[in-house]
Amino acid sequence: MRKQVKGNVSWVGYLDWELQLFHGHDYRIEHGSSQNAYLIEEEKTVLVDTVWSPHRSEFVENLKREVDLKxxxxxxxxxxxxxxxxxxxxLMKEIPDTPIYCTKSAVKSIQGQYGDRGWDMRVVKTGDTLDIGNGKTLTFIETxxxxxxxxxATFLSGDNILFSMDAFGQHYAVEDLYADLADQDILWGEALKYFVNILNPFAGFVAKKLAEIEAMDLPIEMIAPSHGAIWREDPLKIVGKYAEWADAYQEDRVVVAYGTxxxxxERIAHAIADEIYRQSPTTNVHVFDVEASDKNEVMTEVFRSRAIAVGSPTYINGLLAGVEGWLAFLRSLxxxxxxxxxxxxxxxxxxxxxxxQDKLAGAGxxxxxxxxxxxxxxxxxxxxAIPDLVRALLAEPANADV
Ligand SMILES: Cc1cc2nc3c(=O)[nH]c(=O)nc-3n(C[C@H](O)[C@H](O)[C@H](O)COP(=O)(O)O)c2cc1C
Ligand SMILES: [Fe+2]
Ligand SMILES: [Fe+2]
Structure with missing residues (x-):
């Protein structure tokens, strides 16, 4: 089934209600997800992206019902x-000669996964355009x-839709397609969780790229990412949020994370949380046994925090394995x-x-x-010693511009 997005643009993706885990066991899905693919039918017909391999047959069958693949x-x-x-x-079994527009690096990743199947790969760079008729063009933007x-990302002129790929997406199955029709708490929670767990390691690139896209002065009216809901009302709000999040974001929050x-x-963890309340009642504290918690949720809380306290008993001259693994993930973000x-x-x-202490310093x-x-x-x-520890954690940094 297709859903009209705007003008001659339709959504032809896959609503993944049942998805529970993504990237192996790396990302726990709480509200379903989607892989969004889009069909643009102007003088030229363009398919923007496909869906995950487990759904490939359903995707191609559905597409065939909507459009003659040829x-x-x-x-x-x-x-x-x-x-x-x-x-x-x-899909390419049916239309092997159809050109595929992608970055130079995508030729490598696509051929790396599926082999060189002789497909007509057309490499594009930022600013390259493709005329699709009816006065509309696609402009490509490497990200x-x-x-x-x-x-x-790909920008469609006329309808002014930015197909932003993973950026600005959320793992959230939204039947109604648009962000303004979704549950706002879940939507923004999932958008943040996606940024923290997928994009934060590359926050420097994100900040630079957002500035570059702004300088291109594209009249963006809609942002259609590859997962979750499409931003239709005030589409630049999520762009503004990304700019904020990419800039060493923090709130008056502290995470206490431990294993035991x-x-x-655990008793020390609780005593630290109580002391934070005593010294700063307005500071929001979250305590997590990291071995029993959803690590993506904990990391999202860490992202929002200005400080963290991390605990582990000594376990065979080291840390509990669950804490060790959690610290590796922390470092990667x-x-x-x-x-x-x-x-x-x-x-x-x-x-x-x-x-x-060494690992926390190593994690930045x-x-x-x-x-x-x-x-x-x-x-x-x-x-x-806990009051002193908490005072040090809550102290403003000497150089206040972090
Ligand atoms: C399997 C196991 C291995 C341990 N290995 C060490 C160790 O190598 N060095 C150490 O100082 N204590 C070691 N301990 C002792 C714990 O660190 C100690 O019992 C601590 O109080 C446990 O803290 P918890 O109540 O937070 O679990 C070990 C305990 C267990 C059960
Ligand atoms: Fe991705
Ligand atoms: Fe993705």
Whole structure:
């Protein structure tokens, strides 16, 4: 089935209501998702992207019901990742000679995944245009590292739609297609979660690219991303949000994240949270046992925070494996301008706090002292350093421009 987007543009993607995990086990989906593909039917017929390979047959069958496949003049592949290119093999069996417009890097990623099948790959660069008749053109805009080297966006003049690819998307299945018809809390929560977990590592590229797109002065009236809802009302609001988020974003929030075996480290975590409330009642605190929590949600909270406290007991001369894995993910997201403190219990050798401090510094956090390192079960003397730890965490940075 197709859904009209605007003018002669239709949505021909896949609403993925059942999706629970994305990127393997890396991203937990809470409200479904979609892979958005679009059909533009002017004098030329253009297919913008496809859907993930598990849905390829359904996608091609559906497309056949909507349009004679032979009438498709061009395919635009904005991104080589298989959630958008995954139906190409099935589709190209039917129309092997149809040219595919993509970046130079997408030729590599597409051929890398599906082999060189002799498809007519047409490499485009920022500013290249394609005339599709009726006075309308497509303009291509490379968006490298948003979030793969091969990513690009495509602007359709006349209807003034920016097909933005993964950028500005959300993992959210919206039957009604448009962001203004979706549940706003879920929509903005999912848009933020997507930015944090997929795009934040490349925030520097995002900020530069947004400035470049602004300078192109495109009269954008609609932003149609590759996942989730289409931004129709005030489409530049999400662009403004991205600019804010890409600029070392933070609110007056703190995350306390820990792992524990026998609840000693948990006790310190709770005491830190209570002390934050005591010193700064308006600061919003979230406490997570990271081994039991949805890491994408925790990371979204970390992103919103100005500081974090991270705890682990010493476990065989190191950290709990769940905390270690969580720290690896934390590091990969490249957060900026945030403080961190470390805490944990131990029995004999007690390495965990030192390791936590090193890893937090390695993840780009400004590590403050003191730390809390409790032998066996935390007692009053261990907890007595918590007010100082919290004061250091909440202190304004010496150089206030972070
Ligand atoms: C499987 C296991 C391995 C441990 N390995 C170490 C260790 O190598 N060095 C150490 O100082 N303590 C070690 N401990 C002791 C814990 O760090 C100690 O019991 C601590 O109080 C547990 O904190 P928790 O209540 O937050 O789980 C180990 C405990 C367990 C159960
Ligand atoms: Fe992607
Ligand atoms: Fe995607």
């Amino acid at each position: 009438s498709i003049d061009f395919i635009v592949a904005n991104h080589g990742e298989c959630d958008h290119s995954g139906s190409l093999v099935e 490298p590292m948003m979030h793969w080297p091969d990513s690009m 075996m026998w609840k000693g480290t 490249k957060f900026k301008g945030k403080k961190a403190a470390a805490f944990g219990c131990y029995g004999w050798s007690g390495e965990s706090v030192r390791i936590l 956090f400004d590590v403050v002292e003191p730390s809390i390192r409790a032998n066996w079960v935390p007692d009053e003397s261990d907890l007595s």
